[in-house]
Amino acid sequence: MDTQITLPASAAFDVERVRADFPILSRSVHERKGKPGKPLVYLDSAASAQKPRQVIDAMTRFLEEDYSNIHRGVHFLSQTATDQFEEARRKVARFLNAPSERNIVFTRSATEAFNLVAHSYGRTFLSEGDEIILSVMEHHANIVPWQLLQMDKGIRIRVVPVDEHGVLDLNAFEDLLSDRTKLVAMTHCSNVLGTVTPAKIIARMAHERGVPVLFDGSQAAVHGVVDVQDIDADFYIMTGHKLYGPTGTGVLYGKYDLLKKMPPFQGGGDMIESVSFEGTTFKAPPARFEAGTPAITEVIGLGVALDYMEKLGREAIAAHEHDLLQYATQQLSQIDGLRVYGTAPGKGPIISFTLEGVHPHDLGTIVDQYGVAVRVGRHCAEPLMDRFGVGATARASFALYNTRAEADALVESVIAVKEFFGA
């Protein structure tokens, strides 16, 4: 007889212990003379996640004990620092299940990674009349670099729509794919709707026509297990500060034969083999794309953040966040006049909503007085806002450190908004 008891994920995942790792979560906000503040309820991790003590300490320790520039010194510290930096590259490779750390390029942000691909790959391999396919859900970081390329090269941008739930229209995608398509650049998880796109299917459909695919994993990599080889992604982009790591860190994964064909993005130190005024030769990837001194301390911090997520277990994190998503959605939906945008099955823990009769900006200011931090506005995704005919929404996003009690606090504060406005 099988006597093994499997605990539900929520029981296995001790969120109070997790919270103790994040110093900022114990603070209050809006303290005023003589009046205590409100405990912080941080529901804006989709904009940027808070950092665990482990990351903060690792960066401090590195700065205090091992700091130096990398890849350029024979001295002891330079070697130590280089080793730690390159170890972080291996950690990122493992995190994405990349075949090798050679596939991992460090950038300053996801935004820089998109610009790198648009500039280096785009300006080399795309020309007038060529098309690239995006979705209507893209963050501006995956729109504007292609528009710059459009101005430069006369390429055409085609856009895959979503249905009213926020599900990507794969039939429309199929119809848009043609001999003119030279690249598909698509979000893996929408930062507004939470929709997770079927990356593997998208990649297969594109590859059937020999078209490479880039995924924006800025949100997806935070909330689920990503395997770039299983997806068969040609490029995959992440941003460190949403992965509980520091700002100033972005990741571009690329298939090596593609990276090898691409010219440098920026020029400078560290990316060259030899420089003379007659001609300069460039290093092989990833070094070719890492001109200048990188964010050394931060990249090392990012590696520790990924360790932190692995240690908690990425499936356990996803299960915890999914529970919060379901609970919060259910509670919010009981509020009269509240509308949730994005109801795709299997979505990530992001809830965009509006409250009838109250502008999201006013809502944001009022819930903030209750200590509840949400994002309001257009979320750097204006075309998507237009698609749903809203000027702005409020967005609550959940992370590994959030609790059901915080979801309750959100709901209570939204009810208070309703009462305030008599809406």
Added chain:
Amino acid sequence: MMDELRELYQEVILDHGKNPRNFRHPDDANREAKGENPMCGDRFMVYLKLKDGVVEDVAFQGRGCAISTASASMMTEVVKGKTEAEAKALFETFHDLCTKDDHEHGDHGPVDEDAMERLMVLSGVRQFPVRVKCATLAWHAMNAAIEGEDKASSE
């Protein structure tokens, strides 16, 4: 703690926010300018009918939060009938009210004191720096329209 909120969202503001005055597009408007706040997506068109240096009519359309809508609505009420110079003086003085301490307020020429009295209800935004742009959005657009520009330059 909720005192600041009451201060920000006074009854007058909630009223103007819900039932904005002069929310229309006059047929005989001869100036218009757009005001836009990229952060929150608020967007207004302000329409003016200028004749012989006087604002004979002023109205607005668009969508925004309670603060920006109320401020736009009140702006149309106080600016109507003013000379261009008076309207600009109101804009500058109101801008100071939203952004500066009393002792830092500049002298922007003769200004309608009654109008400023009424606009005082919006001074609560000073406690909410991110909301200052909401309160001044339509005013920037009005000022741009007087200057013959088609959109308010974002600060």
